[in-house]
Amino acid sequence: MGRRKASIPRGVGTAMGIFIDRAENAEVWDVEGRRFIDFASGIAVLNVGHRHPRVMEAVEQQLRRCTHAAFQVAGYDAYVALAERLNDIAPIEGPAKTILFSTGAEAVENAVKIARAATRRHAVIAFSGGFHGRSFMAMSLTGKTAPYKRGFGPLPGGVYHVPFPAAHKGITVADSLDAIEGLFKADVAAEDVAAIILEPVQGEGGFLPAPTELLQALRRLADAHGIVLIADEVQTGFARTGRVFGIEPSGVKPDLITVAKSLAGGFPLSGVIGRAELMDAVEPGGLGGTYAGSPVACAAALAVLDVIQDEKLCERADVLGARVADRLRALAQREDLRPIGHVRGPGSMIAFDLLQERGGTTPDPVAARDVLQRAHADGLMLLGCGSLGESVRLLYPLTIPDEVLDEGLDLLESALRLPGA
Structure with a gap:
């Protein structure tokens, strides 16, 4: 110590x-x-x-073959195979594509980049109490000042927070939706909003489940205004909530999903899964990262998906x-x-x-x-x-x-x- x-x-x-x-x-x-x-x-x-023995075995096999390449330099099968698996299981409407990164915050930042590129808009709506990471855009999206934001300002602009519903705190779904309509009237026009982001169950905010009524209303609102709906599944994903993705029981299909944490069983890996036409809005070179989609982490993730299914x-x-x-x-x-x-x-x-x-x-x-x-x-x-x-x-x-x-x-x-x- x-x-x-x-x-x-x-x-x-x-x-x-x-x-x-x-x-x-x-x-x-x-x-x-x-x-x-x-x-x-x-x-x-x-x-x-x-x-987990199956994860360790997959990692050991990959270690004998290749530990790093940088996908922007040369591709490798594990990255492609994992993207295919995630595209198949994610609750996305129509064809999906996946890009991999290293951390949850990195996935969130890139989801916002994709949404802005696809919509040519700048603003993002997030929820009080939400946690989306510690990098600057992710920190701006996070709905809690201490300890995440204090002393780091000014933060990136264009982010607006509304209350997250919680019955035991006296906040209703109607309160949240009214706050969004209030934003549209007073602070930012709906046609300037690129994305709405939320966790299907708030993590750091207190493990507060998003009511199905809220998720369905956000889907309708996003469709009506051409807004990208982002489900931040960094903490909820990969069986923790009883489904592979926490948003599944609502029947709502988001446009983009951010994943990380349990995806690779302890190895650093994250990603954005989304509708193919949105994911392809960014030109080559606009997305990526030196360690993004490490072959070792990809091998671990493929094993994790097998374990979730088989066990x-x-x-x-x-x-x-x-x-x-x-x-x-x-x-x-x-x-x-x-x-x-x-x-x-x-x-x-x-x-x-x-x-x-x-x-x-x-x-x-x-x-x-x-x-x-x-x-x-x-x-x-x-x-x-x-x-x-x-x-x-x-x-x-x-x-x-x-x-x-x-x-x-x-x-x-x-x-x-x-x-x-």
Whole structure:
């Protein structure tokens, strides 16, 4: 830790004061030999767990063949094969195309570039509480000031935020749609809007699902005004919500989809999938990146897609999520535990809030921080979220054994115990 503080800036925070030595599926061991159960998955990256054997095998085979080429210099099969697979499974209307990058923020930035090139417009509408990355355009789209935007301005212009609906916060779908109409009247004409971007389930914003009513209304609005609808599936994608893509249950087909995180099982890879005519709006050389679509990461991603299909991880996400949600609702009734509520999320994208009083609605971010610290001390890797940091999110690998999941939930219960109880 002393070496870390001396050599690495404080701007990159670390939730836990440990250093990992090795990991396997849903378990992690640090350099001091302590074992942890992983309910964080590297921030939703390890839906297939740490070092899944099929992913490791695919990576090892690719390492023997080629580790880097730069797709702008020379193509390779893994990139093309992965694009074909993603085009086939993505909920896109008509022919689709895919371009690959390295990070989620990079995918978001390029989705905006594609939308602007295709529409010849500049403005983008995003949602309060949304998280789209830390690079400049992505940061501008992100709907939370601290810690993501503070001290970095001025940010790129042409970005407008509207409220994201959440029943327990008193924000309705009608409120969100009225705010968009208000933007059109007061701040930006609809014919100047290139894109609307949102997460099917807000991640950092608190694991808030976008109501189907909202998604359908946005699709109609986008069609009426020639606006590109972008689904940011960086955190929701690849079986976490019980479907390959989080937007699928709504029946809404976006124009562009950004993907990253669990796409490659721990290897840096992201992408934009979209309607072919939109994707082809950018001239050659306008998109790309030196490491974009690494052959090693592409090989890993192809294996991840096989694992999701063969091990039925979408179904597994629903089964595990129902089990976890039932346990959390039971914990919410316990007098010896901190007050919790608002258990929510599809599949295994589950979160809950710490509350100031049982049965109430006022969030308690101080209690949430305490719960996280106690969980970490007891051997459970756990992350918070929410606009105030009031929420705890559960991101266990979908390959987690039942007995390890139960052990992790027992540790969570212990972390929720009231002092002296």
